[in-house]
Amino acid sequence: MTGDKPLGIVLIEMGILVILGPLVTGIIQKIKARLQNRQGAGILQPYFDLIKLLGKGTVQADTASGFFHSIPILVLATTVAAGALVPVVQSGPPAFPLGDALMLLGLLALARFLTAVGALDAGGAFGGMGASREMTIAPLVEPVLMMVVFSTALAVGSTELGILAEQRGTSWILAWRAADFLGLAAMLVLLPAETGRIPVDNPDTHLELTMLHEGMLLEHSGPGLGCMLLASHTRQIVTLGLAAALFFPIGPVGAGVTGLLLGLCTFAVKILVLAVYLALIESSYAKLRLFQVPQYLGIGFVLALMSLALRIL
Amino acid sequence: MNIEIVHAVIDDLGALLLFTMIIIVGASQISRAIYAVAFQSLFIAIAGAVLAMATGNVDLWVIAGITLTVKAIALPWLLLWAIRRMDVKREVEPVIPDLATLTLAVMFVVMSFHLSASLGSVRQAISGNALPVGIALTLNGVLVMATRKTALSQMVGLFASENGIFFTAMAVTKGMPLIIEIGVILDVILAALVMTIMVLRVRSTVDADIADLDRLRG
Numbered sequence: 001m002t003g004d005k006p007l008g009i010v011l012i013e014m015g016i017l018v019i020l021g022p023l024v025t026g027i028i029q030k031i032k033a034r035l036q037n038r039q040g041a042g043i044l045q046p047y048f049d050l051i052k053l054l055g056k057g058t059v060q061a062d063t064a065s066g067f068f069h070s071i072p073i074l075v076l077a078t079t080v081a082a083g084a085l086v087p088v089v090q091s092g093p094p095a096f097p098l099g100d101a102l103m104l105l106g107l108l109a110l111a112r113f114l115t116a117v118g119a120l121d122a123g124g125a126f127g128g129m130g131a132s133r134e135m136t137i138a139p140l141v142e143p144v145l146m147m148v149v150f151s152t153a154l155a156v157g158s159t160e161l162g163i164l165a166e167q168r169g170t171s172w173i174l175a176w177r178a179a180d181f182l183g184l185a186a187m188l189v190l191l192p193a194e195t196g197r198i199p200v201d202n203p204d205t206h207l208e209l210t211m212l213h214e215g216m217l218l219e220h221s222g223p224g225l226g227c228m229l230l231a232s233h234t235r236q237i238v239t240l241g242l243a244a245a246l247f248f249p250i251g252p253v254g255a256g257v258t259g260l261l262l263g264l265c266t267f268a269v270k271i272l273v274l275a276v277y278l279a280l281i282e283s284s285y286a287k288l289r290l291f292q293v294p295q296y297l298g299i300g301f302v303l304a305l306m307s308l309a310l311r312i313l
Numbered sequence: 314m315n316i317e318i319v320h321a322v323i324d325d326l327g328a329l330l331l332f333t334m335i336i337i338v339g340a341s342q343i344s345r346a347i348y349a350v351a352f353q354s355l356f357i358a359i360a361g362a363v364l365a366m367a368t369g370n371v372d373l374w375v376i377a378g379i380t381l382t383v384k385a386i387a388l389p390w391l392l393l394w395a396i397r398r399m400d401v402k403r404e405v406e407p408v409i410p411d412l413a414t415l416t417l418a419v420m421f422v423v424m425s426f427h428l429s430a431s432l433g434s435v436r437q438a439i440s441g442n443a444l445p446v447g448i449a450l451t452l453n454g455v456l457v458m459a460t461r462k463t464a465l466s467q468m469v470g471l472f473a474s475e476n477g478i479f480f481t482a483m484a485v486t487k488g489m490p491l492i493i494e495i496g497v498i499l500d501v502i503l504a505a506l507v508m509t510i511m512v513l514r515v516r517s518t519v520d521a522d523i524a525d526l527d528r529l530r531g
Contacts, residue, residue, distance in 0.1 A: 177321075177328075178324045178327055180328075295411045299339040301415075302416075305419050
């Protein structure tokens with residue numbers, strides 16, 4: 001389905017997501033630090049980390065194949081491509097066929113797969129461990145995310161994220177059906193898992209027992225590691241953007257430059273709200289044991305299933 | 314108040330009730346389940362207030378108030394007090410795996426929606442999805458009672474089940490006679506007191522929970 005969103009705006013939105021991604025991580029870390037009574041690093045710290053990493057040399061394991069080099073580029077590319085599908089400053093479908101929410105989830109899954117392949121390719125024990133854990137969690141998260149998307153898509157009759165956001169933009173909170181509440185609850189349960197945060201994963205640690213995502217990055221270094229980190233920042237903001245597009249009632253509005261700026265502001269507010277939510281969750285819960293994660297995600301699954309069932313029945 | 318808005322609000326409260334119910338079924342710590350049941354009662358009190366505004370029935374205001382004070386504040390406080398007294402830090406002990414319980418819970422929810430969809434004209438008279446939500450809460454409360462080993466978690470299940478019956482009754486009848494509601498509430502209070510005392514007594518005399526009682530031989 002095509003609309004009237006030009007290519008230029010889609011590219012601008014993609015750029016905004018990539019540029020703001022590290023900032024969201026910085027803000028979450030700052031809030032966490034303040035909640036722990038620490039001063040914490042500035043909110044721009046992730047940018048400094050990225051710049052530092054991009055200027056460094058690369059060290060590679062002897063066992064890694066030539067494919068290992070291209071992994072960070074591929075992961076970053078798929079994640080950024082997923083970013084093109086998220087409506088940021090303007091709702092409504094783009095003027096050319098681009099892909100829908102399922103495409104977005106597929107691209108994120110592809111990025112996850114490539115990350116795991118890279119971790120296995122390097123031959124390190126931690127990488128393999130991290131990859132196997134990530135692949136254990138992923139099948140529990142992705143279908144549930146799809147069910148949440150379907151639940152919203154059923155009401156609107158389209159899986160195009162732009163149309164979903166437009167619909168949500170015009171609907172007031174009282175127009176929320178019961179299924180919307182359940183879907184949002186499922187989304188809130190899933191967000192920490194999809195963005196690799198406590199209680200499912202711990203982004204701050206390099207301790208072997210607790211890491212999922214970090215374990216897969218251990219073998220990367222220099223610009224490659226920079227790309228992987230940028231990819232995970234982008235993945236986080238893309239996931240938050242997906243949640244915002246699916247559920248938050250203040251949709252991107254207007255046309256012209258002021259409309260775009262207004263859309264950008266509302267988008268920033270929505271992302272900020274979700275980031276504060278993630279920081280609060282991360283500060284108030286302990287990381288779950290790996291074997292308890294399926295039960296935690298099971299709650300999300302049940303909520304998403306009920307939301308879908310309520311739409312159909 | 315517009316009848317459609319009332320239906321929408323009751324629907325949304327029903328969704329929140331189902332959400333708290335899933336938290337109760339899936340909770341791995343008993344205190345979390347107790348907070349969830351407290352919130353469930355709070356939502357029911359809100360539903361009562363909304364219905365009272367819509368119908369102008371004064372009894373419903375009284376019922377909402379009683380629900381708020383007794384079920385959302387007093388009973389959870391009693392349960393939390395019992396937990397502190399017994400020093401239970403343990404997680405809830407399920408009889409069957411948690412995921413199996415969650416699956417059963419979903420099946421109950423889907424089943425009650427499916428069943429009440431077949432009621433047809435009867436359903437038209439009832440506000441929104443209140444009937445299936447109430448049935449689902451009742452069945453899931455029974456599920457919690459059946460799948461937990463400790464007495465306190467079973468009490469949480471009983472309260473959730475009672476909440477379901479209460480919600481159904483309130484939404485279906487647009488307010489029962491006040492005397493019946495008060496009788497029901499008194500029943501619940503009495504049951505909670507007796508059960509708490511029983512649990513504390515059993516714990517202090519034989520240092521066992523009720524799951525161990527089936528090993529008693531005369």
